[in-house]
Amino acid sequence: MAKLGAAVSIVTTDGPAGKAGFTASAICSVTDTPPTLLVCLNRAASVYDTVSRNGVVAVNTLASHHQSLADLFGGKTPVDERFAAANWSRGQSGAPVLEDAVVSFDCRVAHLTDVGSHSVLFCQVVGIAHGSLASGLIYFDRMYHTIGDMLVAEMRKNAQTGPR
Template identity: 45%
Template sequence: MIEASDFRDAMSLLTTAVNVVTTKGSAGAHGFTASAVCSVSDTPPTLLVCMNQTSRSHAHFTDNKTLCVNVLGVQHESLSNTFASKLGSEERFEQGSWTALVTGAPVLEDALVSFDCEIEDIQQVGTHSVFMCRVVAIQQSQQDESLIYFNRAYHQVAQIAEVESA
Protein backbone atom coordinates (compact mmCIF):
# COMPACT_ATOMS: atom_id res chain seq x y z
CA MET A 1 0.00 0.00 0.00
CA ILE A 2 1.25 3.48 -0.85
CA GLU A 3 1.32 5.88 2.08
CA ALA A 4 -0.35 9.27 1.59
CA SER A 5 2.90 11.08 2.47
CA ASP A 6 4.82 9.07 -0.16
CA PHE A 7 2.19 9.92 -2.75
CA ARG A 8 2.33 13.65 -1.84
CA ASP A 9 6.15 13.59 -2.07
CA ALA A 10 6.00 11.96 -5.50
CA MET A 11 3.32 14.39 -6.72
CA SER A 12 5.47 17.35 -5.66
CA LEU A 13 7.71 16.40 -8.60
CA LEU A 14 4.86 16.83 -11.09
CA THR A 15 5.31 20.35 -12.46
CA THR A 16 1.99 22.22 -12.61
CA ALA A 17 0.61 25.62 -13.50
CA VAL A 18 -0.58 27.73 -10.57
CA ASN A 19 -4.22 28.84 -10.74
CA VAL A 20 -6.64 30.82 -8.65
CA VAL A 21 -10.09 29.29 -9.05
CA THR A 22 -13.02 31.58 -8.23
CA THR A 23 -16.79 31.58 -7.96
CA LYS A 24 -19.45 34.14 -7.11
CA GLY A 25 -23.02 33.73 -5.95
CA SER A 26 -25.48 34.72 -3.25
CA ALA A 27 -22.87 34.12 -0.51
CA GLY A 28 -20.33 36.38 -2.20
CA ALA A 29 -17.09 35.76 -4.06
CA HIS A 30 -14.86 32.85 -3.07
CA GLY A 31 -11.63 31.41 -4.39
CA PHE A 32 -8.69 29.11 -3.75
CA THR A 33 -5.26 28.34 -5.18
CA ALA A 34 -5.18 25.14 -7.21
CA SER A 35 -2.69 23.10 -9.17
CA ALA A 36 -5.11 20.24 -9.92
CA VAL A 37 -6.56 21.62 -13.15
CA CYS A 38 -6.36 20.01 -16.59
CA SER A 39 -7.92 19.89 -20.01
CA VAL A 40 -10.45 17.14 -20.65
CA SER A 41 -11.69 17.86 -24.19
CA ASP A 42 -11.75 20.63 -26.79
CA THR A 43 -15.12 19.47 -28.18
CA PRO A 44 -16.88 20.66 -26.12
CA PRO A 45 -14.22 22.75 -24.33
CA THR A 46 -14.03 21.14 -20.88
CA LEU A 47 -11.71 21.42 -17.88
CA LEU A 48 -11.35 19.26 -14.80
CA VAL A 49 -10.78 21.02 -11.45
CA CYS A 50 -10.16 19.21 -8.14
CA MET A 51 -11.05 20.73 -4.76
CA ASN A 52 -10.72 19.37 -1.22
CA GLN A 53 -14.19 18.71 0.23
CA THR A 54 -13.11 20.16 3.59
CA SER A 55 -12.33 23.56 2.04
CA ARG A 56 -14.44 26.27 3.64
CA SER A 57 -15.52 27.53 0.20
CA HIS A 58 -16.38 24.07 -1.21
CA ALA A 59 -20.14 24.52 -0.68
CA HIS A 60 -20.08 27.85 -2.53
CA PHE A 61 -18.64 26.20 -5.64
CA THR A 62 -21.10 23.31 -5.54
CA ASP A 63 -24.06 25.66 -4.95
CA ASN A 64 -23.06 28.25 -7.58
CA LYS A 65 -22.21 25.63 -10.22
CA THR A 66 -19.84 28.13 -11.85
CA LEU A 67 -16.14 28.82 -11.60
CA CYS A 68 -13.30 30.63 -13.31
CA VAL A 69 -9.80 29.18 -13.63
CA ASN A 70 -7.32 32.08 -13.61
CA VAL A 71 -3.88 30.88 -14.76
CA LEU A 72 -1.25 32.93 -12.92
CA GLY A 73 1.77 34.73 -14.31
CA VAL A 74 5.09 35.23 -12.50
CA GLN A 75 3.85 38.51 -11.01
CA HIS A 76 1.10 36.65 -9.12
CA GLU A 77 3.13 34.68 -6.56
CA SER A 78 1.81 36.84 -3.71
CA LEU A 79 -1.76 36.44 -4.99
CA SER A 80 -1.31 32.66 -5.07
CA ASN A 81 -0.17 32.71 -1.43
CA THR A 82 -3.09 34.96 -0.47
CA PHE A 83 -5.67 32.57 -1.96
CA ALA A 84 -3.95 29.62 -0.26
CA SER A 85 -3.97 31.36 3.13
CA LYS A 86 -6.48 31.45 6.00
CA LEU A 87 -7.60 34.97 5.05
CA GLY A 88 -11.31 35.53 4.51
CA SER A 89 -12.78 35.83 1.03
CA GLU A 90 -13.17 39.60 1.11
CA GLU A 91 -9.51 40.07 2.08
CA ARG A 92 -8.37 37.72 -0.68
CA PHE A 93 -10.12 39.70 -3.41
CA GLU A 94 -8.58 42.98 -2.20
CA GLN A 95 -5.43 41.87 -4.02
CA GLY A 96 -5.53 42.01 -7.84
CA SER A 97 -7.95 43.63 -10.28
CA TRP A 98 -11.10 41.64 -10.91
CA THR A 99 -13.79 41.67 -13.57
CA ALA A 100 -16.32 39.11 -14.86
CA LEU A 101 -17.24 37.40 -18.12
CA VAL A 102 -20.33 35.21 -18.74
CA THR A 103 -20.91 33.35 -15.43
CA GLY A 104 -20.14 36.21 -13.06
CA ALA A 105 -17.23 34.34 -11.43
CA PRO A 106 -14.31 36.71 -10.69
CA VAL A 107 -11.80 36.99 -13.56
CA LEU A 108 -8.29 38.22 -12.76
CA GLU A 109 -7.73 40.98 -15.32
CA ASP A 110 -4.02 40.28 -15.89
CA ALA A 111 -4.07 36.47 -15.66
CA LEU A 112 -2.23 34.64 -18.43
CA VAL A 113 -5.60 33.21 -19.39
CA SER A 114 -8.94 32.86 -17.63
CA PHE A 115 -11.44 30.07 -18.33
CA ASP A 116 -14.98 31.02 -17.32
CA CYS A 117 -16.92 27.79 -16.72
CA GLU A 118 -20.21 26.20 -15.78
CA ILE A 119 -19.82 23.14 -13.54
CA GLU A 120 -21.64 20.31 -15.33
CA ASP A 121 -20.81 17.36 -13.10
CA ILE A 122 -19.26 16.75 -9.68
CA GLN A 123 -17.70 13.45 -8.65
CA GLN A 124 -16.52 12.64 -5.11
CA VAL A 125 -13.14 10.86 -5.17
CA GLY A 126 -11.53 10.26 -1.78
CA THR A 127 -11.03 13.60 -0.04
CA HIS A 128 -11.74 15.70 -3.14
CA SER A 129 -14.52 16.76 -5.47
CA VAL A 130 -13.76 16.59 -9.17
CA PHE A 131 -15.58 19.32 -11.08
CA MET A 132 -16.19 18.76 -14.80
CA CYS A 133 -16.44 22.27 -16.18
CA ARG A 134 -17.76 23.43 -19.55
CA VAL A 135 -15.80 26.48 -20.72
CA VAL A 136 -18.20 29.26 -21.80
CA ALA A 137 -15.72 32.15 -22.21
CA ILE A 138 -11.96 32.70 -22.38
CA GLN A 139 -9.92 35.83 -21.74
CA GLN A 140 -6.20 35.94 -22.60
CA SER A 141 -3.64 38.56 -21.69
CA GLN A 142 -0.38 39.53 -23.35
CA GLN A 143 1.61 38.06 -20.45
CA ASP A 144 4.16 35.44 -21.48
CA GLU A 145 5.74 34.32 -18.20
CA SER A 146 3.96 31.56 -16.30
CA LEU A 147 4.07 30.82 -12.58
CA ILE A 148 4.58 27.09 -11.99
CA TYR A 149 4.92 24.90 -8.91
CA PHE A 150 7.57 22.18 -8.68
CA ASN A 151 9.10 20.39 -5.69
CA ARG A 152 7.09 22.55 -3.25
CA ALA A 153 8.40 25.85 -4.63
CA TYR A 154 7.39 28.46 -7.20
CA HIS A 155 9.31 28.74 -10.46
CA GLN A 156 8.78 30.59 -13.70
CA VAL A 157 8.61 29.61 -17.33
CA ALA A 158 9.00 32.22 -20.04
CA GLN A 159 8.94 32.15 -23.79
CA ILE A 160 12.33 32.73 -25.33
CA ALA A 161 12.22 35.11 -28.26
CA GLU A 162 13.89 33.83 -31.38
CA VAL A 163 16.98 35.80 -32.28
CA GLU A 164 17.50 36.46 -35.98
CA SER A 165 20.99 35.78 -37.17
CA ALA A 166 22.70 38.61 -39.06
Template identity: 50%
Template structure:
Protein backbone atom coordinates in the same frame (compact mmCIF):
# COMPACT_ATOMS: atom_id res chain seq x y z
CA UNK B 1 -0.42 -3.59 -3.76
CA UNK B 2 -0.76 -0.63 -1.42
CA UNK B 3 0.99 2.69 -2.13
CA UNK B 4 2.17 4.71 0.84
CA UNK B 5 0.43 8.12 0.94
CA UNK B 6 3.66 9.98 1.82
CA UNK B 7 5.49 8.41 -1.12
CA UNK B 8 2.56 9.30 -3.40
CA UNK B 9 2.63 12.94 -2.23
CA UNK B 10 6.41 13.10 -2.75
CA UNK B 11 6.09 11.72 -6.28
CA UNK B 12 3.25 14.15 -7.06
CA UNK B 13 5.40 17.07 -5.88
CA UNK B 14 7.63 16.24 -8.83
CA UNK B 15 4.78 16.66 -11.31
CA UNK B 16 4.96 20.34 -12.26
CA UNK B 17 1.66 22.14 -12.68
CA UNK B 18 0.37 25.58 -13.60
CA UNK B 19 -0.74 27.71 -10.65
CA UNK B 20 -4.30 29.03 -10.82
CA UNK B 21 -6.84 30.90 -8.75
CA UNK B 22 -10.24 29.27 -9.09
CA UNK B 23 -13.25 31.44 -8.31
CA UNK B 24 -17.02 31.30 -8.03
CA UNK B 25 -19.73 33.62 -6.81
CA UNK B 26 -19.90 37.24 -7.91
CA UNK B 27 -17.96 40.46 -7.47
CA UNK B 28 -20.21 41.23 -4.49
CA UNK B 29 -19.77 37.81 -2.86
CA UNK B 30 -16.60 36.24 -4.27
CA UNK B 31 -15.12 32.87 -3.32
CA UNK B 32 -11.75 31.59 -4.48
CA UNK B 33 -8.76 29.40 -3.76
CA UNK B 34 -5.32 28.58 -5.19
CA UNK B 35 -5.13 25.35 -7.19
CA UNK B 36 -2.57 23.45 -9.21
CA UNK B 37 -4.80 20.41 -9.77
CA UNK B 38 -6.41 21.75 -12.97
CA UNK B 39 -6.32 20.24 -16.44
CA UNK B 40 -8.01 20.10 -19.80
CA UNK B 41 -10.47 17.25 -20.31
CA UNK B 42 -11.43 17.80 -23.95
CA UNK B 43 -11.57 20.58 -26.54
CA UNK B 44 -14.89 19.41 -28.01
CA UNK B 45 -16.74 20.71 -26.08
CA UNK B 46 -14.05 22.73 -24.25
CA UNK B 47 -14.01 21.29 -20.72
CA UNK B 48 -11.69 21.60 -17.71
CA UNK B 49 -11.46 19.78 -14.43
CA UNK B 50 -10.47 21.21 -11.06
CA UNK B 51 -9.76 19.23 -7.89
CA UNK B 52 -10.94 20.82 -4.64
CA UNK B 53 -10.34 19.44 -1.15
CA UNK B 54 -13.72 18.42 0.29
CA UNK B 55 -12.85 19.84 3.72
CA UNK B 56 -12.21 23.38 2.49
CA UNK B 57 -14.66 26.06 3.54
CA UNK B 58 -14.95 27.14 -0.12
CA UNK B 59 -16.43 23.82 -1.22
CA UNK B 60 -20.13 24.55 -0.45
CA UNK B 61 -20.07 27.70 -2.61
CA UNK B 62 -18.83 25.77 -5.64
CA UNK B 63 -21.56 23.16 -5.16
CA UNK B 64 -24.28 25.81 -4.86
CA UNK B 65 -23.33 28.44 -7.42
CA UNK B 66 -22.76 26.39 -10.57
CA UNK B 67 -19.95 28.43 -12.11
CA UNK B 68 -16.17 28.57 -11.90
CA UNK B 69 -13.47 30.71 -13.41
CA UNK B 70 -9.97 29.26 -13.68
CA UNK B 71 -7.47 32.15 -13.67
CA UNK B 72 -3.97 31.08 -14.77
CA UNK B 73 -1.25 33.02 -12.92
CA UNK B 74 1.85 34.50 -14.52
CA UNK B 75 5.48 34.48 -13.44
CA UNK B 76 5.81 36.87 -10.53
CA UNK B 77 2.33 36.29 -9.10
CA UNK B 78 3.63 34.04 -6.30
CA UNK B 79 2.37 36.46 -3.63
CA UNK B 80 -1.15 36.43 -5.11
CA UNK B 81 -1.12 32.62 -5.09
CA UNK B 82 -0.03 32.57 -1.44
CA UNK B 83 -2.63 35.23 -0.60
CA UNK B 84 -5.43 33.01 -1.94
CA UNK B 85 -4.01 29.95 -0.19
CA UNK B 86 -4.06 31.68 3.20
CA UNK B 87 -6.74 31.21 5.89
CA UNK B 88 -8.02 34.81 5.56
CA UNK B 89 -11.65 35.66 4.87
CA UNK B 90 -12.85 35.34 1.28
CA UNK B 91 -13.57 39.06 0.90
CA UNK B 92 -9.98 39.86 1.99
CA UNK B 93 -8.54 37.54 -0.68
CA UNK B 94 -10.07 39.63 -3.45
CA UNK B 95 -8.48 42.85 -2.15
CA UNK B 96 -5.46 42.03 -4.34
CA UNK B 97 -5.73 42.09 -8.11
CA UNK B 98 -8.32 43.63 -10.40
CA UNK B 99 -11.50 41.64 -10.81
CA UNK B 100 -14.19 41.64 -13.47
CA UNK B 101 -16.58 39.02 -14.89
CA UNK B 102 -17.22 37.23 -18.15
CA UNK B 103 -20.20 35.05 -19.14
CA UNK B 104 -21.02 33.26 -15.86
CA UNK B 105 -20.46 36.13 -13.43
CA UNK B 106 -17.67 34.33 -11.55
CA UNK B 107 -14.79 36.69 -10.67
CA UNK B 108 -12.14 36.93 -13.41
CA UNK B 109 -8.62 38.18 -12.65
CA UNK B 110 -7.68 40.88 -15.17
CA UNK B 111 -3.95 40.20 -14.67
CA UNK B 112 -4.24 36.45 -15.42
CA UNK B 113 -2.34 34.88 -18.33
CA UNK B 114 -5.65 33.28 -19.31
CA UNK B 115 -9.07 32.92 -17.70
CA UNK B 116 -11.50 30.08 -18.41
CA UNK B 117 -15.05 30.97 -17.42
CA UNK B 118 -17.07 27.77 -16.97
CA UNK B 119 -20.46 26.36 -16.04
CA UNK B 120 -20.12 23.40 -13.68
CA UNK B 121 -21.47 20.33 -15.43
CA UNK B 122 -20.54 17.66 -12.90
CA UNK B 123 -19.00 17.19 -9.47
CA UNK B 124 -17.58 13.81 -8.50
CA UNK B 125 -16.40 12.87 -5.00
CA UNK B 126 -13.09 10.95 -5.06
CA UNK B 127 -11.39 10.24 -1.74
CA UNK B 128 -10.60 13.52 0.02
CA UNK B 129 -11.42 15.68 -3.01
CA UNK B 130 -14.23 16.84 -5.25
CA UNK B 131 -13.48 16.79 -8.96
CA UNK B 132 -15.32 19.66 -10.64
CA UNK B 133 -15.94 19.51 -14.39
CA UNK B 134 -16.57 22.83 -16.09
CA UNK B 135 -17.80 23.50 -19.63
CA UNK B 136 -15.95 26.59 -20.88
CA UNK B 137 -18.33 29.44 -21.72
CA UNK B 138 -15.79 32.21 -22.33
CA UNK B 139 -12.02 32.73 -22.42
CA UNK B 140 -10.00 35.86 -21.80
CA UNK B 141 -6.35 35.87 -22.85
CA UNK B 142 -3.92 38.06 -20.95
CA UNK B 143 -0.64 39.58 -22.02
CA UNK B 144 2.40 37.82 -23.39
CA UNK B 145 4.12 37.03 -20.08
CA UNK B 146 5.78 33.99 -18.57
CA UNK B 147 4.00 31.34 -16.55
CA UNK B 148 4.00 30.29 -12.91
CA UNK B 149 4.36 26.59 -12.09
CA UNK B 150 4.58 24.67 -8.85
CA UNK B 151 7.21 21.93 -8.79
CA UNK B 152 8.96 20.18 -5.90
CA UNK B 153 6.99 22.26 -3.38
CA UNK B 154 8.21 25.59 -4.79
CA UNK B 155 7.20 28.18 -7.37
CA UNK B 156 9.13 28.43 -10.62
CA UNK B 157 8.87 31.15 -13.23
CA UNK B 158 8.72 30.13 -16.87
CA UNK B 159 9.82 32.61 -19.53
CA UNK B 160 7.44 33.72 -22.24
CA UNK B 161 8.52 32.29 -25.59
CA UNK B 162 6.57 33.37 -28.65
CA UNK B 163 5.23 30.52 -30.77
CA UNK B 164 5.89 32.58 -33.91
Protein backbone atom coordinates in the same frame (compact mmCIF):
# COMPACT_ATOMS: atom_id res chain seq x y z
CA MET C 1 2.62 14.28 -5.83
CA ALA C 2 5.12 17.07 -5.12
CA LYS C 3 7.16 15.92 -8.14
CA LEU C 4 4.22 16.42 -10.50
CA GLY C 5 4.66 20.01 -11.70
CA ALA C 6 1.61 22.00 -12.77
CA ALA C 7 0.45 25.49 -13.70
CA VAL C 8 -0.81 27.57 -10.78
CA SER C 9 -4.32 29.02 -11.04
CA ILE C 10 -6.73 30.88 -8.84
CA VAL C 11 -10.21 29.41 -9.13
CA THR C 12 -12.95 31.91 -8.32
CA THR C 13 -16.72 31.83 -7.98
CA ASP C 14 -19.55 34.21 -7.24
CA GLY C 15 -23.28 33.70 -7.07
CA PRO C 16 -26.14 33.03 -4.63
CA ALA C 17 -23.78 31.27 -2.18
CA GLY C 18 -21.34 34.19 -2.18
CA LYS C 19 -17.87 34.95 -3.48
CA ALA C 20 -14.89 32.65 -2.94
CA GLY C 21 -11.56 31.73 -4.46
CA PHE C 22 -8.68 29.34 -3.94
CA THR C 23 -5.26 28.56 -5.37
CA ALA C 24 -5.07 25.30 -7.30
CA SER C 25 -2.67 23.29 -9.40
CA ALA C 26 -4.86 20.18 -9.88
CA ILE C 27 -6.43 21.44 -13.12
CA CYS C 28 -6.21 20.11 -16.66
CA SER C 29 -7.91 20.17 -20.03
CA VAL C 30 -10.37 17.32 -20.59
CA THR C 31 -11.66 17.98 -24.12
CA ASP C 32 -11.94 20.77 -26.65
CA THR C 33 -15.41 19.73 -27.88
CA PRO C 34 -17.06 21.00 -25.80
CA PRO C 35 -14.17 22.87 -24.15
CA THR C 36 -13.97 21.39 -20.66
CA LEU C 37 -11.54 21.63 -17.76
CA LEU C 38 -11.12 19.35 -14.78
CA VAL C 39 -10.68 21.06 -11.38
CA CYS C 40 -9.99 19.10 -8.19
CA LEU C 41 -11.23 20.57 -4.90
CA ASN C 42 -10.82 19.11 -1.42
CA ARG C 43 -14.24 18.63 0.15
CA ALA C 44 -12.80 19.83 3.49
CA ALA C 45 -11.76 23.20 1.98
CA SER C 46 -13.50 26.29 3.37
CA VAL C 47 -14.59 27.29 -0.15
CA TYR C 48 -16.10 23.90 -1.05
CA ASP C 49 -19.75 24.66 -0.25
CA THR C 50 -19.65 28.06 -1.96
CA VAL C 51 -18.11 26.66 -5.16
CA SER C 52 -20.40 23.64 -5.36
CA ARG C 53 -23.57 25.67 -4.64
CA ASN C 54 -22.76 28.46 -7.13
CA GLY C 55 -22.03 26.02 -9.94
CA VAL C 56 -19.76 28.50 -11.78
CA VAL C 57 -16.00 29.11 -11.66
CA ALA C 58 -13.31 31.05 -13.43
CA VAL C 59 -9.94 29.34 -13.74
CA ASN C 60 -7.38 32.15 -13.79
CA THR C 61 -3.93 30.92 -14.90
CA LEU C 62 -1.24 32.91 -13.10
CA ALA C 63 1.82 34.72 -14.41
CA SER C 64 5.13 34.77 -12.57
CA HIS C 65 4.37 38.11 -10.88
CA HIS C 66 1.28 36.57 -9.19
CA GLN C 67 3.14 34.50 -6.60
CA SER C 68 2.01 36.65 -3.65
CA LEU C 69 -1.58 36.49 -4.94
CA ALA C 70 -1.31 32.69 -5.11
CA ASP C 71 -0.13 32.66 -1.49
CA LEU C 72 -2.99 34.94 -0.46
CA PHE C 73 -5.66 32.75 -2.07
CA GLY C 74 -3.96 29.62 -0.71
CA GLY C 75 -4.09 30.76 2.91
CA LYS C 76 -6.64 31.75 5.53
CA THR C 77 -6.99 35.37 4.41
CA PRO C 78 -10.60 36.66 4.49
CA VAL C 79 -12.36 36.62 1.11
CA ASP C 80 -12.69 40.41 0.78
CA GLU C 81 -8.94 40.89 1.38
CA ARG C 82 -8.09 38.22 -1.21
CA PHE C 83 -10.08 39.95 -3.93
CA ALA C 84 -8.91 43.44 -2.91
CA ALA C 85 -5.33 42.47 -3.81
CA ALA C 86 -5.97 42.41 -7.60
CA ASN C 87 -8.22 43.79 -10.33
CA TRP C 88 -11.19 41.66 -11.35
CA SER C 89 -13.93 41.75 -13.94
CA ARG C 90 -16.96 39.47 -14.35
CA GLY C 91 -17.13 36.59 -16.75
CA GLN C 92 -20.29 35.58 -18.59
CA SER C 93 -21.03 33.14 -15.74
CA GLY C 94 -20.66 35.87 -13.11
CA ALA C 95 -17.41 34.41 -11.74
CA PRO C 96 -14.57 36.87 -11.03
CA VAL C 97 -11.94 36.99 -13.81
CA LEU C 98 -8.42 38.16 -12.95
CA GLU C 99 -7.68 41.05 -15.31
CA ASP C 100 -3.96 40.34 -15.81
CA ALA C 101 -4.05 36.53 -15.82
CA VAL C 102 -2.15 34.69 -18.54
CA VAL C 103 -5.54 33.27 -19.52
CA SER C 104 -8.89 32.95 -17.73
CA PHE C 105 -11.47 30.28 -18.46
CA ASP C 106 -15.01 31.24 -17.45
CA CYS C 107 -16.94 28.03 -16.74
CA ARG C 108 -20.15 26.40 -15.63
CA VAL C 109 -19.75 23.23 -13.56
CA ALA C 110 -21.31 20.54 -15.77
CA HIS C 111 -20.61 17.52 -13.58
CA LEU C 112 -19.13 16.79 -10.16
CA THR C 113 -17.88 13.44 -8.89
CA ASP C 114 -16.13 12.42 -5.67
CA VAL C 115 -12.76 10.66 -5.63
CA GLY C 116 -11.12 10.10 -2.24
CA SER C 117 -10.95 13.35 -0.28
CA HIS C 118 -11.72 15.53 -3.31
CA SER C 119 -14.49 16.38 -5.70
CA VAL C 120 -13.61 16.51 -9.36
CA LEU C 121 -15.45 19.32 -11.11
CA PHE C 122 -15.91 19.04 -14.87
CA CYS C 123 -16.16 22.66 -15.95
CA GLN C 124 -17.55 23.57 -19.36
CA VAL C 125 -15.90 26.71 -20.72
CA VAL C 126 -18.33 29.48 -21.69
CA GLY C 127 -15.75 32.24 -22.20
CA ILE C 128 -12.01 32.84 -22.45
CA ALA C 129 -10.07 36.01 -21.62
CA HIS C 130 -6.54 36.08 -23.02
CA GLY C 131 -4.01 38.17 -21.14
CA SER C 132 -0.86 39.69 -22.53
CA LEU C 133 2.10 37.43 -23.10
CA ALA C 134 3.72 36.67 -19.76
CA SER C 135 5.82 34.05 -18.12
CA GLY C 136 3.85 31.39 -16.30
CA LEU C 137 3.90 30.26 -12.69
CA ILE C 138 4.22 26.56 -11.96
CA TYR C 139 4.34 24.62 -8.71
CA PHE C 140 6.90 21.83 -8.46
CA ASP C 141 8.62 20.19 -5.48
CA ARG C 142 6.58 22.36 -3.08
CA MET C 143 7.96 25.60 -4.58
CA TYR C 144 6.91 28.13 -7.21
CA HIS C 145 8.93 28.31 -10.42
CA THR C 146 8.73 30.64 -13.40
CA ILE C 147 8.56 29.34 -16.94
CA GLY C 148 8.80 31.23 -20.18
CA ASP C 149 11.09 34.07 -19.07
CA MET C 150 13.70 33.46 -21.76
CA LEU C 151 11.03 33.19 -24.46
CA VAL C 152 9.33 36.39 -23.27
CA ALA C 153 12.67 38.26 -23.13
CA GLU C 154 13.56 37.12 -26.66
CA MET C 155 10.17 38.17 -28.04
CA ARG C 156 10.46 41.60 -26.40
CA LYS C 157 13.98 42.01 -27.77
CA ASN C 158 12.77 41.11 -31.28
CA ALA C 159 9.84 43.52 -30.97
CA GLN C 160 12.23 46.37 -30.12
CA THR C 161 14.81 45.65 -32.81
CA GLY C 162 12.40 44.56 -35.54
CA PRO C 163 12.70 41.58 -37.87
CA ARG C 164 16.14 40.49 -39.01
